Amino acid sequence: MSQAVVGGQNASRLKADLEAKFERKGTVHGAMSGMTYGLYSVILGLATAKAPFATAPLIAASLVAIAINDSLAALWLTGLNVMQGRGKEIIRNLCTFPGMMVCLAALFGGPIANVAYLLGIMYAGATYAMPISALCPVVGAILSRIFMKQKISKRVGIGMTICIIGTIIVSYVKPDGNPQNFYLGIAFSLLAAIGWGAEGMISTFGMSMMDPKIAITIRDAMSGLSILIVGLPIIGGYKLFASAITQPEVIGIMAIGALVCATSFLTWYNANSMCGVAKGMSLNITYVLWGFVWSIIILHESVTGMVVVGGIIVTIGAILVSVNPMDFIRKEEA
Amino acid sequence: MKAPVRFRVLEYMTTVEKACPDEIMEAMRNEYGTERHFTKKSFIDHAMCLKANGLLEDAGAELNDSGELILFYSINEEGKKMVSKYMPNK
Numbered sequence: 001m002s003q004a005v006v007g008g009q010n011a012s013r014l015k016a017d018l019e020a021k022f023e024r025k026g027t028v029h030g031a032m033s034g035m036t037y038g039l040y041s042v043i044l045g046l047a048t049a050k051a052p053f054a055t056a057p058l059i060a061a062s063l064v065a066i067a068i069n070d071s072l073a074a075l076w077l078t079g080l081n082v083m084q085g086r087g088k089e090i091i092r093n094l095c096t097f098p099g100m101m102v103c104l105a106a107l108f109g110g111p112i113a114n115v116a117y118l119l120g121i122m123y124a125g126a127t128y129a130m131p132i133s134a135l136c137p138v139v140g141a142i143l144s145r146i147f148m149k150q151k152i153s154k155r156v157g158i159g160m161t162i163c164i165i166g167t168i169i170v171s172y173v174k175p176d177g178n179p180q181n182f183y184l185g186i187a188f189s190l191l192a193a194i195g196w197g198a199e200g201m202i203s204t205f206g207m208s209m210m211d212p213k214i215a216i217t218i219r220d221a222m223s224g225l226s227i228l229i230v231g232l233p234i235i236g237g238y239k240l241f242a243s244a245i246t247q248p249e250v251i252g253i254m255a256i257g258a259l260v261c262a263t264s265f266l267t268w269y270n271a272n273s274m275c276g277v278a279k280g281m282s283l284n285i286t287y288v289l290w291g292f293v294w295s296i297i298i299l300h301e302s303v304t305g306m307v308v309v310g311g312i313i314v315t316i317g318a319i320l321v322s323v324n325p326m327d328f329i330r331k332e333e334a
Numbered sequence: 335m336k337a338p339v340r341f342r343v344l345e346y347m348t349t350v351e352k353a354c355p356d357e358i359m360e361a362m363r364n365e366y367g368t369e370r371h372f373t374k375k376s377f378i379d380h381a382m383c384l385k386a387n388g389l390l391e392d393a394g395a396e397l398n399d400s401g402e403l404i405l406f407y408s409i410n411e412e413g414k415k416m417v418s419k420y421m422p423n424k
Binding site for chain 2: 010011012014015018019022023026084085086088089091092093095096097098099205206208209210211212214273274275276
C-alpha cells in the first residue's frame with residue numbers, strides 16, 4: 001500500500017523519530033535480557049549451593065529450585081500485569097490457541113529445560129552450562145527441519161557448525177574438581193538446549209499476536225505450577241520444598257533471582273515484539289558472555305581462556321543461526 | 335469470554351482499509367473501555383508491536399491540528415492469515 005505522509009517534512013521526521021525510539025527501546029530491552037539472564041544464572045547457582053539444596057539429591061534440589069523460581073517469577077509478573085490493569089487479559093489469552101501453545105511450550109522450557117539447565121550448573125558450573133545451553137537456536141533449527149519441514153539454509157548450517165566447534169572448545173578442558181560429574185553437567189546443559197529449542201519452535205504458533213507481558217506470565221506460571229503439582233509429588237519433593245521456602249536466606253536469594261529472571265524474560269519477549277525475534281534473540285544470547293562477567297564479579301570464579309573463547313564462538317554461531325547479518329546492514333541503509 | 339485486546343485489534347484491522355490508534359481505540363471502547371489497560375499508550379504499543387511482528391504495515395502519517403503525529407496502519411496478508419487461524423470463535 002502506498003503511504004501518504006501529510007504534513008510534509010515535519011510529519012516524516014516525527015514518524016522516523018518515533019520509530020527509531022521504539023526500536024531503540026526494543027534494543028535496550030534485548031540487551032537487558034542478556035545481562036539479567038546471566039545474572040539470574042549466577043544467583044540461582046548461589047541459592048542452590050546453600051542448605052537445604054546443597055545436601056539434597058540433585059534431581060530433587062533442581063526440581064524444587066525451579067518450581068520456586070518459576071512460581072515466584074510468575075507471581076512478580078502477575079503482580080505487574082494486575083497493577084497495570086491487565087489481570088483479565090491473562091485468562092483471555094489462556095483461552096486462545098496461541099495461549100495454549102505457550103502452555104505446551106512452557107512444559108518443554110520449564111520442567112525439562114530449566115531443570116536440566118540447573119543440573120548443568122550444579123554439576124559443571126554456570127560458566128560451562130551457559131555456553132552449552134546457548135545451543136538452543138541450533139536445536140530449534142533442527143527440530144523445525146524435522147517437524148515443520150523448514151529448510152536449513154547455508155547460513156544456518158555454518159552457524160550450527162560454529163556453535164558445535166565452540167561447544168567442543170568449552171567442554172574440552174575439564175575444570176578442577178569432580179571431572180566425572182562434569183560431563184554429566186555438559187549432558188544436562190545439552191538437554192536444556194533441546195528443551196528450549198523445542199519451546200522456541202512450539203511458541204511460533206501465533207505468539208506474535210500475543211502481548212509479550214501476558215505470554216511470559218503464562219509461560220512462567222505454567223512451568224512453576226506443572227512442577228509443583230506434578231513433578232514434586234513424583235519425586236517426593238514437598239518436604240524439601242517446605243524446608244527451602246521457610247529458610248529466610250534461601251527464599252530471599254530466590255525471590256531476588258526470580259525477579260531478575262522475570263525481568264530477563266519480560267525484556268526478552270518485549271525485545272522480540274518490538275524489534276523482531278532475530279534481533280531480540282541475538283541480544284538475549286549474549287547472556288553467555290554476561291554470565292562470565294557476573295561469575296567473576298559475584299562468585300569470584302576464575303574463567304579460563306578456553307571457556308571465554310568457546311563462549312564467544314558459541315555466541316557468534318547462535319547469532320548466525322538466529323539472524324542474517326545482512327538484515328542489519330540492509331536496515332541501516334534503509 | 336472476550337478475546338484478548340491485541341487479538342481484537344488485529345481482527346478489527348481486517349474490517350478497515352487503514353486506521354490510527356485513536357480510531358482503533360474508539361472501535362474497542364464498548365468492549366474494553368472500562369479496563370485500566372485501555373489507554374492511548376497501550377494502543378500505540380499494540381499497533382507498533384503488531385507492525386514489528388510483520389502483521390501490520392505502515393499506511394501513512396499526518397499531523398493533526400495540534401501538531402501531534404498520527405500514524406496509520408493497515409493489515410497485510412500475514413496478519414489476515416493469523417486472524418483467520420487463531421482468532422477465538424472464528
